[in-house]
Amino acid sequence: MPEKILITGGTGMVGKNILEHPKAQDYEILHPSSKELNLLSKEQVKEYLTKYHPDVIIHAAGLVGGIQANMANPVGFLVQNLDMARNLIGVAYELKIPKLLNIASSCMYPRRAANPLKESMILTGELEPTNEGYALAKIFGTRLCEYISKEDTQLSYKTLIPCNLYGKFDKFDPKNSHMLPAVIRKIDQAVQQQNNEVEIWGDGESRREFMYSEDLADFIFYAMPRFEKLPQNLNVGLGFDYSINEYYATIAKILGYKGGFKHDLSKPVGMKRKLIDNSALKNFGWQAKTSLEEGILKTYQYYKTLENDKL
Numbered sequence: 257m258p259e260k261i262l263i264t265g266g267t268g269m270v271g272k273n274i275l276e277h278p279k280a281q282d283y284e285i286l287h288p289s290s291k292e293l294n295l296l297s298k299e300q301v302k303e304y305l306t307k308y309h310p311d312v313i314i315h316a317a318g319l320v321g322g323i324q325a326n327m328a329n330p331v332g333f334l335v336q337n338l339d340m341a342r343n344l345i346g347v348a349y350e351l352k353i354p355k356l357l358n359i360a361s362s363c364m365y366p367r368r369a370a371n372p373l374k375e376s377m378i379l380t381g382e383l384e385p386t387n388e389g390y391a392l393a394k395i396f397g398t399r400l401c402e403y404i405s406k407e408d409t410q411l412s413y414k415t416l417i418p419c420n421l422y423g424k425f426d427k428f429d430p431k432n433s434h435m436l437p438a439v440i441r442k443i444d445q446a447v448q449q450q451n452n453e454v455e456i457w458g459d460g461e462s463r464r465e466f467m468y469s470e471d472l473a474d475f476i477f478y479a480m481p482r483f484e485k486l487p488q489n490l491n492v493g494l495g496f497d498y499s500i501n502e503y504y505a506t507i508a509k510i511l512g513y514k515g516g517f518k519h520d521l522s523k524p525v526g527m528k529r530k531l532i533d534n535s536a537l538k539n540f541g542w543q544a545k546t547s548l549e550e551g552i553l554k555t556y557q558y559y560k561t562l563e564n565d566k567l
């Protein structure tokens with residue numbers, strides 16, 4: 257019998273990349289949308305998990321957005337993400353679901369911690385204010401998994417800490433999107449409209465580590481048969497980063513934009529740098545395969561398939 261996996265967030269970017277991965281066929285996968293299973297309702301979570309009792313849960317659901325969405329709605333980002341984690345992880349624990357993989361984020365590292373950010377640095381300092389609510393919820397889920405795995409050794413609840421992600425099924429609208437899809441949209445529009453100036457938020461000197469989402473899906477299927485060996489908390493990133501200016505320049509090259517750039521210093525910039533340490537990931541025996549250029553091209557091709565009303 258194949259292992260039965262429940263994926264939350266199966267309609268999102270990470271979830272869809274997991275479901276599209278060739279190794280998904282080796283498992284029986286349940287992937288309810290939020291309409292079928294609203295994680296904000298403890299009753300629904302209990303009913304669903306009691307009915308289906310999966311062997312593994314991959315928690316990839318959340319309220320997710322870029323810096324501006326986080327700043328505009330800190331209450332939602334804190335409360336919804338915390339409630340989803342509390343209901344899902346809490347009920348899984350009550351029902352003794354054996355394995356759970358919680359997806360956190362590099363946002364939960366302290367804003368002033370030295371880079372590269374090691375797993376041991378969680379809760380060692382003040383958080384970045386632009387996404388503090390979201391980070392607190394992610395820390396809550398991460399610690400809850402740690403406590404459960406310690407308290408009941410029959411249960412193995414682990415956390416992955418990905419860097420920024422991008423790829424197919426990303427969000428491209430300027431209010432909610434992360435930097436990379438936002439820039440693909442901006443530069444594509446400039447090319448289409450023959451504009452010669454694109455605006456960069458901030459001075460462009462901040463640095464980010466962006467991994468192609470398909471690579472995270474690949475890591476998850478690498479980790480599944482090795483679940484017991486997976487560290488309690490594991491950074492999943494590339495081991496290198498680029499400045500925001502470099503991302504704009506690379507996207508411009510791939511999309512054929514020849515115009516200039518202007519920095520808007522009134523826009524939020526967030527963390528100066530959040531490069532995660534990938535030594536434990538390397539020891540675990542995996543590394544990302546997609547180059548930035550290849551990932552941008554594939555994401556751009558996906559973007560061009562979207563109808564205007566889906567942007």
Ligand SMILES: NC(=O)C1=CN([C@@H]2O[C@H](COP(=O)(O)OP(=O)(O)OC[C@H]3O[C@@H](n4cnc5c(N)ncnc54)[C@H](OP(=O)(O)O)[C@@H]3O)[C@@H](O)[C@H]2O)C=CC1
Nearest residue numbers: 265266267268269270289290294295317318320361420421
């Ligand atoms: N994108 C990124 O850069 C990064 C993401 N992460 C983490 O990865 C995970 C996935 O992110 P990503 O795929 O980008 O996010 P998306 O915004 O693309 O997808 C979010 C998913 O969460 C689901 N969801 C939202 N609210 C609920 C709810 N109340 N009940 C059930 N499901 C709900 C949505 O379902 P529906 O559509 O049916 O409402 C959707 O499937 C998140 O935990 C995120 O924090 C970590 C680091 C970086």
Ligand SMILES: C[C@H]1O[C@H](OP(=O)(O)OP(=O)(O)OC[C@H]2O[C@@H](n3cnc4c(=O)[nH]c(N)nc43)[C@H](O)[C@@H]2O)[C@@H](O)[C@@H](O)C1=O
Nearest residue numbers: 321322323326361363387420434435438457462524525526
């Ligand atoms: C992974 C992590 O990602 C989020 O944090 P973030 O990395 O700060 O978010 P971001 O991708 O939106 O921005 C990255 C950088 O890029 C700069 N930037 C330039 N120009 C644009 C631009 O046009 N749009 C955006 N959004 N940013 C821009 C922007 O000023 C910033 O310096 C968390 O909220 C949270 O969601 C989370 O988990």
